[in-house]
Amino acid sequence: MKKISDHDYEMLNTDARFELANEQTLLAWVRTSLTILAGGIAFMHFNERTTTVNVVGVLIIALGGLTALLALKRYKDSEKAIHSGQLPAVGKGPALQVSLVMVFALAIIIIEILQNM
Numbered sequence: 001m002k003k004i005s006d007h008d009y010e011m012l013n014t015d016a017r018f019e020l021a022n023e024q025t026l027l028a029w030v031r032t033s034l035t036i037l038a039g040g041i042a043f044m045h046f047n048e049r050t051t052t053v054n055v056v057g058v059l060i061i062a063l064g065g066l067t068a069l070l071a072l073k074r075y076k077d078s079e080k081a082i083h084s085g086q087l088p089a090v091g092k093g094p095a096l097q098v099s100l101v102m103v104f105a106l107a108i109i110i111i112e113i114l115q116n117m
Contacts, residue, residue: 029071
């Protein structure tokens, strides 16, 4: 049996608050991804089923899935950083999410305008 060194002990002895905060952040991102998924489904359900509506709806649903994957990656990266005693690197996930949501919002506005003409 391997004896635990001081360095190993420090890695195991992280403050539980950091781990709980990391888990809470993961859960917030999962809720966000579920909301995006629901938005894509509602968009497809409540609009006339044209090819454009279907494409935008599927892309919104895919964004919800991508959000969940980015959340898991961020959680694992942060967990690794917490156990090594470092701060996690700044992620690009939030900027990507905001950019894609803005693109989809513009697409939805254009679709709604075109459908009501």
